[in-house]
Amino acid sequence: MLSDAELGTIEFIRNERSKHIRVRILSSGLKVTLPPRATEAEAMKFINSIRGKLIQKQDKLEKGLEKRNILIDEKTQLQTLTFLVEAKPVERKNIYFSLKNSTLQIEFPVGTDCNETKTQEFFWNGISHFLRKEAKRLLPDRTKQLAAKFGFDFYDIKIQSSKTRWGSCSRAKSINLSLYLMLLPAHLIDYVILHELCHTREMNHGLNFWKLMDKVTDKKSKEFRKELKNYHMPQ
Numbered sequence: 001m002l003s004d005a006e007l008g009t010i011e012f013i014r015n016e017r018s019k020h021i022r023v024r025i026l027s028s029g030l031k032v033t034l035p036p037r038a039t040e041a042e043a044m045k046f047i048n049s050i051r052g053k054l055i056q057k058q059d060k061l062e063k064g065l066e067k068r069n070i071l072i073d074e075k076t077q078l079q080t081l082t083f084l085v086e087a088k089p090v091e092r093k094n095i096y097f098s099l100k101n102s103t104l105q106i107e108f109p110v111g112t113d114c115n116e117t118k119t120q121e122f123f124w125n126g127i128s129h130f131l132r133k134e135a136k137r138l139l140p141d142r143t144k145q146l147a148a149k150f151g152f153d154f155y156d157i158k159i160q161s162s163k164t165r166w167g168s169c170s171r172a173k174s175i176n177l178s179l180y181l182m183l184l185p186a187h188l189i190d191y192v193i194l195h196e197l198c199h200t201r202e203m204n205h206g207l208n209f210w211k212l213m214d215k216v217t218d219k220k221s222k223e224f225r226k227e228l229k230n231y232h233m234p235q
Helices: 040-049 051-068 117-150 179-183 186-198 207-216 221-228
Strands: 002-004 008-014 022-026 029-034 084-090 096-100 103-109 156-160 167-169 174-178
Touching (some): 022 051, 040 051, 096 117, 117 179, 117 186, 167 186, 179 186, 186 207, 207 221
Parallel strands (some): 156 174
16 A cells, blocks of 8 residues: 555555456545556556546546535434434534434534534434434335335345445345435335345346336336436445
């Protein structure tokens, strides 16, 4: 691992199955996959040859993340599936979370700069704690209900903290759902769950998969998929 003044932290990961040097662009740096015989020096030579493009893509990614970020401050009125999130400055020394009467109240010390990354991370760690509890309470049962209704079967279901996928399904029919599904309205949560249940029969996104999705969503899969793109996970 090394630090680059322009690109940030560059992390090297060796993969015995990889045949080429691969670069994954992050807002904070790069993750570089090395095939067995490649050296870090060779990887840096490749990175330097496309440095300009990497910087441009990194800047674009960072701007995109800024637009997607869900800022928590005293103006916040964030509605999740089961509770409303509100935040307010009070005369106290620490940040406090309290979930009562379907409202998650966040109290933070007067003078706190809510735009600071560390503050937002603290807020979202607290919110995620309650989202996870609600997700574990509701999503497994909802998945079982939808599976029974449409004749699907699955092996297992887990609630994870993924910020890149709403859900996934393995070939063993094990379903993973992100706790951030709780930020979606109920019909889109059902859409994601049904999407993963359909993958228990069709592991690709081919014609048969979307025919099945249309069948279980009353021909609204295209409409719901488009609507889902308007929602983002906190970054």
